[in-house]
Amino acid sequence: MSTEITVTVNGTAHPASVEPRLLLAHFLRDVLNLTGTHVGCDTSQCGACTVHLNGEAVKSCTVFAVQADGAEVTTIEGLADGDSYTNVQQGFWDEHGLQCGFCTPGMIMTSEALLKQNPDPSEDEIRAGIAGNYCRCTGYQNIVNAIGAAAKAGS
Amino acid sequence: MAVATFGESVKRTEDPRLITGRGKYVDDVRLSGMAHIAFVRSQYGHARIKSIDTSAAVDSPGVIAVFTGADLQEELGGLPVGWMLPDLKQPAHPPLAFETVRYLGDAVAVVVADTAYQANDAAALVNVDYEILPAIVNAEDATKDGAPLLHEEAPNNIGFDWEVGGGDYGEAIKDPDVIVVKERIVNQRLIPNSMETRGVVADYDAGKGNITLYTSTQIPHLVKLLFSLVTGWPEQKVRVIAPDVGGGFGSKLYLYAEEVVAGIVARHVQRPVKWIESRSEAYVSTAHGRDHICDVEIAGKQDGEIVGIKVDLYANLGAYISTFAPLIPTYLFGLMLGGVYKMPNIECKVHGVFTNTTPVDAYRGAGRPEAAYLVERMVSRFAQEIGRDPIVVRRKNMLQAHKNGREVTTGVMYDSGDYKGNLNKALEIFDYRQFRADQRAARREGKLLGVGIAAYIEICGMAPSAVASSLGAGAGLWESSNVRLHPTGKATIYIGTSPHGQGHETTMAQLVSSELGIPVEDIEVLHGDTDMGQFGTGTFGSRSIAVGGAALFNSLQKVKAKTHRLASHLLEADPKFVTFNNGTFAVEDIADKTLSIQEVAGQAYAAANLPPGMEPGLEEVSFFDPQNFAWPNGTHLCVVEVDQDTGKVEVQRYVAVDDFGNVLNPMIVDGMTHGGVAQGIGQALSEAAVYTDDGQLLSGSLMDYALPSADMFPMMELDRTVSPSPSNPIGVKGAGEAGTIAASPAVMNAVIDAIAHLGVKHMDMPATSEKVWRAMQDAKEARRAERAAARSQRS
Ligand code: FES
Ligand code: FES
Numbered sequence: 001m002s003t004e005i006t007v008t009v010n011g012t013a014h015p016a017s018v019e020p021r022l023l024l025a026h027f028l029r030d031v032l033n034l035t036g037t038h039v040g041c042d043t044s045q046c047g048a049c050t051v052h053l054n055g056e057a058v059k060s061c062t063v064f065a066v067q068a069d070g071a072e073v074t075t076i077e078g079l080a081d082g083d084s085y086t087n088v089q090q091g092f093w094d095e096h097g098l099q100c101g102f103c104t105p106g107m108i109m110t111s112e113a114l115l116k117q118n119p120d121p122s123e124d125e126i127r128a129g130i131a132g133n134y135c136r137c138t139g140y141q142n143i144v145n146a147i148g149a150a151a152k153a154g155s
Numbered sequence: 156m157a158v159a160t161f162g163e164s165v166k167r168t169e170d171p172r173l174i175t176g177r178g179k180y181v182d183d184v185r186l187s188g189m190a191h192i193a194f195v196r197s198q199y200g201h202a203r204i205k206s207i208d209t210s211a212a213v214d215s216p217g218v219i220a221v222f223t224g225a226d227l228q229e230e231l232g233g234l235p236v237g238w239m240l241p242d243l244k245q246p247a248h249p250p251l252a253f254e255t256v257r258y259l260g261d262a263v264a265v266v267v268a269d270t271a272y273q274a275n276d277a278a279a280l281v282n283v284d285y286e287i288l289p290a291i292v293n294a295e296d297a298t299k300d301g302a303p304l305l306h307e308e309a310p311n312n313i314g315f316d317w318e319v320g321g322g323d324y325g326e327a328i329k330d331p332d333v334i335v336v337k338e339r340i341v342n343q344r345l346i347p348n349s350m351e352t353r354g355v356v357a358d359y360d361a362g363k364g365n366i367t368l369y370t371s372t373q374i375p376h377l378v379k380l381l382f383s384l385v386t387g388w389p390e391q392k393v394r395v396i397a398p399d400v401g402g403g404f405g406s407k408l409y410l411y412a413e414e415v416v417a418g419i420v421a422r423h424v425q426r427p428v429k430w431i432e433s434r435s436e437a438y439v440s441t442a443h444g445r446d447h448i449c450d451v452e453i454a455g456k457q458d459g460e461i462v463g464i465k466v467d468l469y470a471n472l473g474a475y476i477s478t479f480a481p482l483i484p485t486y487l488f489g490l491m492l493g494g495v496y497k498m499p500n501i502e503c504k505v506h507g508v509f510t511n512t513t514p515v516d517a518y519r520g521a522g523r524p525e526a527a528y529l530v531e532r533m534v535s536r537f538a539q540e541i542g543r544d545p546i547v548v549r550r551k552n553m554l555q556a557h558k559n560g561r562e563v564t565t566g567v568m569y570d571s572g573d574y575k576g577n578l579n580k581a582l583e584i585f586d587y588r589q590f591r592a593d594q595r596a597a598r599r600e601g602k603l604l605g606v607g608i609a610a611y612i613e614i615c616g617m618a619p620s621a622v623a624s625s626l627g628a629g630a631g632l633w634e635s636s637n638v639r640l641h642p643t644g645k646a647t648i649y650i651g652t653s654p655h656g657q658g659h660e661t662t663m664a665q666l667v668s669s670e671l672g673i674p675v676e677d678i679e680v681l682h683g684d685t686d687m688g689q690f691g692t693g694t695f696g697s698r699s700i701a702v703g704g705a706a707l708f709n710s711l712q713k714v715k716a717k718t719h720r721l722a723s724h725l726l727e728a729d730p731k732f733v734t735f736n737n738g739t740f741a742v743e744d745i746a747d748k749t750l751s752i753q754e755v756a757g758q759a760y761a762a763a764n765l766p767p768g769m770e771p772g773l774e775e776v777s778f779f780d781p782q783n784f785a786w787p788n789g790t791h792l793c794v795v796e797v798d799q800d801t802g803k804v805e806v807q808r809y810v811a812v813d814d815f816g817n818v819l820n821p822m823i824v825d826g827m828t829h830g831g832v833a834q835g836i837g838q839a840l841s842e843a844a845v846y847t848d849d850g851q852l853l854s855g856s857l858m859d860y861a862l863p864s865a866d867m868f869p870m871m872e873l874d875r876t877v878s879p880s881p882s883n884p885i886g887v888k889g890a891g892e893a894g895t896i897a898a899s900p901a902v903m904n905a906v907i908d909a910i911a912h913l914g915v916k917h918m919d920m921p922a923t924s925e926k927v928w929r930a931m932q933d934a935k936e937a938r939r940a941e942r943a944a945a946r947s948q949r950s
Contacts, residue, residue, distance in 0.1 A: 019272070035183040036176015038401075040350045041434035045857035048350060076176035089174045093166060096826045100656030101173030102351040102401025108174060127865040134857075136350050136402050137656045139833030139894075140865035142826055 005069035009034065010078030018065045024058075025049040027065035028075055036076035036105045040134070047133030050106035051075045057113035059106075059132075076105035079112070087150040088112050097146030099137035107133050111147045120151055158737060159668040159675050161885075164822035167661040168675065178399040181354035181371045186427040189356070190219055192420060193274035193430070194413065195264040195281040196439065197256035200290035200511035200850015201303060204254060204263060204283060211280040212266055217273030219424050221281065223264045224253030230419045232385040234475070235410060237377075238482040239627040243315045246306035246509075248475040250412035256285070257305050257474035258511050259850050260439025265416055267424050271431070290511040290850040294471035295448050297510050305474060305509040314472050314507040315481060319489035321564035322500030324463045328454045333462055336540045337452040340532060341919045342525045344446035344471065344844035346860055347518050349655075351401020352432040353441055355414050357421035366418050367394040373403040374693030375653055377630060379685045381410035381478070382418060397683035400655030404834070405517035406441050407655065408695045409478035413440070435856045443844055444518020446471035447484065447525050453533040454500075457541055459548040463500030464492055466529065472507050473514035480516045481507065486626055487522025487614065490565045494530040495574040495612045495788055496552040501564050511850040517695065519834050520892040523613040524899060531609040531900035532917070539911060545904070546587065549610055550575060559881045560783070569612065569786045570888075571878040572814055577790040578610060580874055581812040585792050598912070603797040604807075605909025608790065609901035615889040616701035616785030616882060617692075633780035634698070635691045636707040638667065638714050640773040642760040644753025645677040648710075651691015652703035653683045657891065658823045659699060663707055665820060666885075670711040671752055672738020689776055697787065697889025700819055705883035706779035713775035718755045724766040725750060725758060785880045785888040789813035791832070791897040795905040802928030804840055804906055809871045811897065816880040816888035824890045825873055831894020832871055837863040838895075839902035841921050861921075914938055 002017040009032060016031055028034045028051065037060055040048035049060040052074040060073075079086050088111045091097065098104040107130065114121065114129040121129060126147045127140070135143060159165045172178050209221040224231075227250075234248040252261045264281050268274035289303040296302055297312040305312055328335055356369040366388060372378050375395040383390040400407065413430055421428045432440060448469040455461040470484030489503045520527075534552075538545040554561060556573035563569060587606070594604045617623065620631035635651035650663055664678040681687050691703070715735065722740035723730040732743045740755065742748040758764065762771035794808040811828060818824050841861035845853040854860040879886030899920060906922045907915055914934040918926060 021272070029182075033185070034176070035180075036178075038180070038351070039182070040352070040401075041857045043434065043856050043858045045862075046350060046434070076174075080175050083171075085174065092174050093170045096167065096822050098170060098173055099658065099826060099830065100349070100351065100402040101169065101178050101399065102180065102349075104173050105176050123870070124866075127868075131864040131866045134348075134350060134862050134864065136348055136404070136834070136862070137830045138826060139829035139831075139871070140868060141829040141833075141871055144865065144870075 003066050005066055007065065007068045007071060007073055009073045010075060020064065020066050022065045023061050024063040024065050024068050025060040028060060034075050034077050038102055038105055040102065045134065047110060048103050048106040050109040050133065052109060052113065057110050076108060086112065087153040088115065088147065091146035091150035091153065095142050095146040095149050097138065097143045103133060103135040107135060107143060111150065114147065115151055115154060119154060157674055158672050159665040161669045161819055162821065165661055165665045165675060165820055167658050168664060169658060169660050180351055180399045180401055181356060181369050182431045184356045184369045184398065186356065186358055189427040189429055190267050190269060190424060191271040191274045192417060192428050193266050193278040194262040195266065195278045195283065197259060197261040197263060199256060199285055199287055200259050200292065201288040202256050202285035203288060204252065204256065205286055206284045207264060208282040209264065211282065212277040215273065215277035215280055217269040218277045219267040219269065221264060221266050222420065224249060224251030227251055227419055228253055230386065231415055234412060235381050235385055235478060236476045236481065237478040237629040239629065240315045240317055240481045240485060243481055244306065244309040245476060246308055250415045258513050259852055260513060261474065262412055265420060267420055267428060292510050292512050292846040292848060292850055294446065294469040294508040294510055297508050298506060305511065309509055312509040314476060314509055317485045317505045318503060319565055320502045321566060322463060324465050324500040324502040327462045327500040332456050333454050334457065334541060335452050335454045336537050338533065338536060338917050340449045340451055340529060342445045342447040342449065342528055343920055345444045345518055345838055345842050346438055346844050347404045347406035347441065347444060348862055349402030349404055349406060352434055352437040353407060353411065353413065354431040355417045356427060356429045357417035358427040359421040359425065361425055365392045365394065366421065367396065368414060368418055369396045369398055370414055371400050371407055372397045373407045373653055373655055373695050375683050376651065376685055376690045377693055378410055378414060382415060385410065385415055386419065394686045397653050403655045404519040405444065405521055405695060408517055409442060438855045438860070439513055439852055442477050442516040443473065443513050444515060445525060446515050449529060451529050451533055453537045455537055459541065459543050459551045461496060461498060461534065461537065461552045464498060464530065464533065466492060466503040468505045470505055470507050471510050471512065471515050473512045474509060475514050477514035477516035480514060481627065483517055483522040488526045490567050491523050491526035491614060492530060493563045493565055494527065495554055495610050497554060498564055512846055519831065519895045523892065524835065524896045527609065527611040527896045528900045531611065532903060535904045536917060539916060545608055549608065550578065558878065567614065568783055570783055570880045570882050572612065572786060572788045573876055573878055574610060574788060576876050577788065577812045577814060580876055581790040581792050581810055584872060584874060585810045590794070601799060603799050603909040605795050605797065605905040605907065607793045607901045607903065607905025607908055609897045609904065610790045611897045612786055612788035613893060613896050614784045614786060615697035615892060616781060617696035617698045618784050619782055620780050632692055633778050634703040634706045635689045635776065635778045636703065636710045637688050637776045638710040638774065640714060640756040642757050644673065644756040646673055647679045647681060648707065649681045649688030650703055650707060651689065652694045652699040654694055657694060657699055662700060662820050662823060666704055666707055667711060671714065673752065697891040700887050701785040701880065701883050701889050702779060702781055704819065704887060705781065705885055706777050708885050709777035709779055710775045713777065714773065717773065718752055720766055721759055721769065722750050722755045725764060781882045783882040785816065785882045787813060787815050787888040787890065787893045789893060789897060791901040793901040793905045795902065795909055797906060797909040797927055802924040802931060804922050804927060806836060806869055806902065808869055811871060811894065812874045812876060813893055814876045814878050814888065815890045816878060817886040818875065819887060827890045828873055828894045829871055831892060832898045833863055833868060835895040835898020836868065836902055839899045839920050839922060841923065843921050
């Protein structure tokens with residue numbers, strides 16, 4: 001049994017026929033081949049799969065692809081314009097906010113949404129804002145610095 | 156980017172692809188015709204397989220094949236043990252169990268289907284009829300008579316007994332002035348949780364009989380070798396590729412069952428197959444860490460002098476011996492029991508014990524955190540016992556600074572270090588006396604503050620191969636590099652290490668750039684593909700720069716020697732008068748006689764005018780085997796606040812002073828320290844693997860295992876001392892594990908310090924709110940009882 005959906009991802013409309021149980025994360029990765037969105041768990045804890053759904057950060061493993069029918073999705077691949085990175089991406093690079101890079105796409109998507117809501121967050125607000133994304137490499141310190149740097153660059 | 160120097164915080168060249176979603180991890184590998192596999196795993200801790208019915212799975216949509224352990228028994232062989240100990244029991248370890256399952260998650264069958272969803276659907280339909288057997292999960296209990304037995308060949312479940320020591324502890328404590336303090340200390344089991352789980356894609360080339368494994372590993376070359384040894388597949392027909400790897404922390408440092416099964420299954424179905432471990436699956440199928448039950452005593456005198464330490468350890472091996480498991484609780488633990496102290500008498504016995512749990516192997520620090528935790532916890536415990544300041548006691552017993560080798564009680568040779576220098580520097584950053592005043596004032600207001608200290612040293616930079624081999628290593632532990640300068644003067648290097656977050660593409664390029672004067676962007680760093688270059692050992696044990704960087708440095712010296720000779724020839728100058736700086740060869744005192752290294756590289760390939768006997772081309776290989784390990788050391792200080800109503804612990808300050816020898820890229824080393832410290836704090840405050848007595852894993856998902864999140868940490872304050880290591884030509888030590896080694900004791904010492912005035916002396920990790928609250932209540936209760944007893948005696 002399949003369902004017809006159309007999801008606009010990074011500005012391009014993608015019609016597709018999908019199983020109702022297909023997760024948005026797998027739709028992005030396996031149907032559209034956008035492998036920047038990572039899957040790090042099976043209990044919606046890690047945040048590696050975070051994307052923007054109609055402008056809001058969501059864990060794409062917690063959304064069925066059919067729920068995104070008609071919606072606008074932005075993934076990590078849709079952020080940079082060529083080689084010109086967003087402030088958040090640039091912040092992660094400048095401040096060494098990543099090591100293995102596996103949590104990074106989700107972390108960046110969460111940070112983008114965080115700064116949209118709160119363009120000048122305190123350290124505590126940044127830490128609280130990314131508490132739903134796990135990183136096992138960095139101890140979060142340089143991620144917090146990266147988001148701080150991005151906020152500064154955006155102001 | 157320009158020419159980089161040694162010691163510069165060069166920004167990472169890996170990052171542009173990783174911040175834009177263009178990394179390539181195993182799950183991103185897509186091959187045409189690729190099928191997917193899912194494993195059927197035991198739901199019991201210990202059971203006999205009576206029968207397996209695969210019929211419903213075979214009929215399930217999309218299924219290509221289903222194999223049980225019995226079907227593949229011959230082809231799969233047994234998983235290897237990579238480190239021998241005297242009298243080590245090595246029970247057969249089939250990649251797919253076919254008679255008995257010995258831990259929750261032991262794989263018994265594998266399903267191949269067109270999609271991953273279909274493979275998982277069908278795996279759920281495989282019906283295994285089990286006879287449940289009694290299970291045992293606690294390593295000490297497992298050695299008792301009558302405990303359930305895992306392997307016939309290991310009576311009382313003992314995999315090995317091992318000991319180490321120096322001096323004579325028994326004699327030393329006969330001195331009537333010596334005070335002995337005893338504790339039972341449990342170092343809880345941890346689950347590594349790299350954010351990328353494991354995964355493998357196996358691609359079989361039927362025409363050539365070749366197999367390619369893309370696998371999320373720290374040791375592609377060893378996986379190739381071990382896969383070939385286990386399956387009999389000729390080594391030259393096995394290629395292993397570690398693409399971008401999303402963290403490892405030791406847990407991707409073995410040959411795993413799934414890698415072997417995927418290779419064999421791909422040959423059966425004649426299609427590429429992919430397996431991606433789910434997170435919940437990783438909790439049972441990827442090796443765990445730690446899990447020590449230890450009786451420890453420390454002995455010393457009232458003036459603070461420590462005379463020795465005695466350890467009797469039950470180390471949980473899990474159900475089988477994982478690749479490096481015998482090494483971890485023995486040499487990497489026992490040799491470190493002197494810490495940074497004179498510690499003249501050491502006695503250590505270790506029992507490696509089989510239990511019905513996931514195999515235990517290296518996890519960040521691997522043996523050294525367990526040793527540092529014991530030593531540092533017990534030194535503070537001893538100070539508390541004799542009523543002296545923990546810093547004073549440490550200072551009194553610390554080894555003197557040394558630059559070139561100091562043999563210690565366990566017989567190993569520390570390379571270099573200034574242990575008191577680390578302590579002094581930490582105390583410069585952290586005003587200890589002021590803190591003690593603040594602590595007293597805070598206590599009067601009902602606020603419980605504590606400071607913890609940990610002075611550590613660790614053995615890393617694995618290692619001198621001959622030494623390792625004499626201790627049981629099944630493979631050499633040198634490292635390799637290949638440097639190729641192209642005719643245009645750009646460089647491609649192949650390194651034997653295999654980064655998974657450490658940034659070798661940057662740091663190795665930085666080393667090339669600083670030595671040859673070539674811009675970083677002109678250097679391509681290749682790694683993790685066994686067909687691309689020479690054999691390498693891999694990335695673990697904080698060895699990559701100390702051993703791999705040194706191997707690269709040596710190749711670069713060869714390149715320099717050859718280009719220098721060629722340049723002198725082309726410049727028609729005596730080599731004695733030809734200098735090399737910043738990528739340019741020049742003749743002393745003659746301004747316009749210069750050649751760039753790029754021009755020289757071009758000439759090496761043009762080969763029109765080479766000095767007599769010189770071969771054309773410009774490519775050099777080196778294999779570097781150090782004479783000694785490298786020994787990072789340092790002092791960490793931590794301040795916590797304990798909520799006296801709830802027992803919640805908050806880390807308020809964290810100061811780390813580390814000696815990593817020379818530091819190639821400070822930004823990267825700091826980042827590693829942050830991450831290491833965070834993992835140590837995680838162990839101290841929140842992480843624990845918990846099994847029920849019958850072998851069910853209660854902490855079996857990210858919902859149940861408390862991985863630290865960003866809101867648990869303060870900004871860490873880092874500093875360094877520098878004692879270059881004499882073990883390698885670039886004087887570096889290693890930085891990957893130090894943070895984890897120091898942080899757990901620093902935090903736990905702080906927690907105990909905060910509540911010691913109530914009478915608390917020790918508490919096992921993790922210091923969760925509940926545990927701390929109970930410790931406080933118990934201590935208060937004990938005090939009340941004491942006072943009541945005293946009163947009743949008086950009356
Ligand atoms: S994969 Fe979505 S939260 Fe972990
Ligand atoms: S960078 Fe590795 S998990 Fe965050």
